[in-house]
Amino acid sequence: MSEGIIQPDQPETLEGDGKDLFSKFDDIIALREGLLASGQEDPFNLVMEKVLSPTRAICNGRETILLGTYNYMGMTFDPDVVEAGKQALADFGSGTTGSRVLNGTYQGHKECEEALREFYDMDHAMVFSTGYQANLGIISTIAGKGDYIVLDIDSHASIWDGCAMGQAEVVPFKHNDIEAMEKRLKRIPEGAGKLVVLEGVYSMLGDIAPLKEMVAVAKKYGAMVLVDEAHSMGFIGEHGRGVVEDAGVIDDVDFIIGTFSKSVGTVGGFCVSNHPKFEIMRLVCRPYVFTASLPPSVVATAATSIRKLMHGSNKRAHLWENSKNLHKGLRDLGFQLGTEEPQSAIIAVIMPDLERGAAMWEALIRNGLYVNLARPPATPANMTLLRCSLCAEHSEGEVSQILEIFEKSGKEIGII
Numbered sequence: 001m002s003e004g005i006i007q008p009d010q011p012e013t014l015e016g017d018g019k020d021l022f023s024k025f026d027d028i029i030a031l032r033e034g035l036l037a038s039g040q041e042d043p044f045n046l047v048m049e050k051v052l053s054p055t056r057a058i059c060n061g062r063e064t065i066l067l068g069t070y071n072y073m074g075m076t077f078d079p080d081v082v083e084a085g086k087q088a089l090a091d092f093g094s095g096t097t098g099s100r101v102l103n104g105t106y107q108g109h110k111e112c113e114e115a116l117r118e119f120y121d122m123d124h125a126m127v128f129s130t131g132y133q134a135n136l137g138i139i140s141t142i143a144g145k146g147d148y149i150v151l152d153i154d155s156h157a158s159i160w161d162g163c164a165m166g167q168a169e170v171v172p173f174k175h176n177d178i179e180a181m182e183k184r185l186k187r188i189p190e191g192a193g194k195l196v197v198l199e200g201v202y203s204m205l206g207d208i209a210p211l212k213e214m215v216a217v218a219k220k221y222g223a224m225v226l227v228d229e230a231h232s233m234g235f236i237g238e239h240g241r242g243v244v245e246d247a248g249v250i251d252d253v254d255f256i257i258g259t260f261s262k263s264v265g266t267v268g269g270f271c272v273s274n275h276p277k278f279e280i281m282r283l284v285c286r287p288y289v290f291t292a293s294l295p296p297s298v299v300a301t302a303a304t305s306i307r308k309l310m311h312g313s314n315k316r317a318h319l320w321e322n323s324k325n326l327h328k329g330l331r332d333l334g335f336q337l338g339t340e341e342p343q344s345a346i347i348a349v350i351m352p353d354l355e356r357g358a359a360m361w362e363a364l365i366r367n368g369l370y371v372n373l374a375r376p377p378a379t380p381a382n383m384t385l386l387r388c389s390l391c392a393e394h395s396e397g398e399v400s401q402i403l404e405i406f407e408k409s410g411k412e413i414g415i416i
Ligand SMILES: Cc1ncc(COP(=O)(O)O)c(C=O)c1O
Pocket: 130, 131, 132, 133, 135, 156, 158, 199, 203, 228, 230, 231, 259, 260, 261, 267, 268, 269
């Protein structure tokens, strides 16, 4: 889903001779002002004054447990990762000042792509400046006018934007509904180009896609398949390759999209593929060509982190323990959760409405716990969610502390 994005109404207000181009935001401005006027702390303007570790920061002068980052594997303070970044900064300078296809490909970018090829055991890897640009670029370049994209209605904003940019026919289906997906594929005219776009883990509720069945259906109708594994890389699957690995379909998908901004612990995006013509993408994909490449320090931290994630099975096991313990604990406290069982490192707590959701968010932060507040229209079924994302560096004791803070805050607000 498009996290945090408000879809504006059409502009109506006339000012002087022209339209006030900001008038389309009046509703959201009023909503926000109303919330803040009630004394509510702004949940979308939190400042981390100091970051102490992957799981702790100083927020509002208070030590706070972080349960709303995407630092799933806790790599941001890994000594080898930090050292690699420092060394690259010293050896190659602070930035490349250019596109990958001109002066912006350094040794570090090639090493990062090599690390990705090894991590996924795939032939090709292409690094983008963000995961957003990876989806934007790959989807818009491979599916253009006259082609069809069949995608889950709850897809991330970068997927929708990639579809819009390429101007393909977009055919959404109900979230995780295999039958609905097949119906859409069946109706596509014979001979048309078809791309099915799925995510391994859907980040709002933390649920996973039934990829085994969905990839089989896509193949039955001759569609190419792209899977965004942003929220599963490093964690799900025997080698951390994502839900595609866990479901045994990694060799059947055409493209895997991922990001460095979550488990890898830095910033950047990528696509890996075994398609024999894949390398041409470097010349025809506009969000790859027409932007500066990642700084040397970033690709060095990414490559080091990816190589360490190849040997992260102990961390993966601990993160699963954390996810199970938090899910059970929250459920036992009486909270309503987004999934029956823990399916990923994200556990979504469903709030009765935006007001109580915002109040609960504020109580949690006051009591020393940061989570993500997500609200409509970014969320499925107009839900207000407190999204908890766990880290492999959360200790068992921290998970117990998190549960205590949820209990205290829930009672203060009267939600449990
Ligand atoms: C499913 C999904 N795809 C892509 C992205 C974009 O990643 P990045 O932060 O690297 O732009 C995100 C980020 O939230 C995401 O959740």
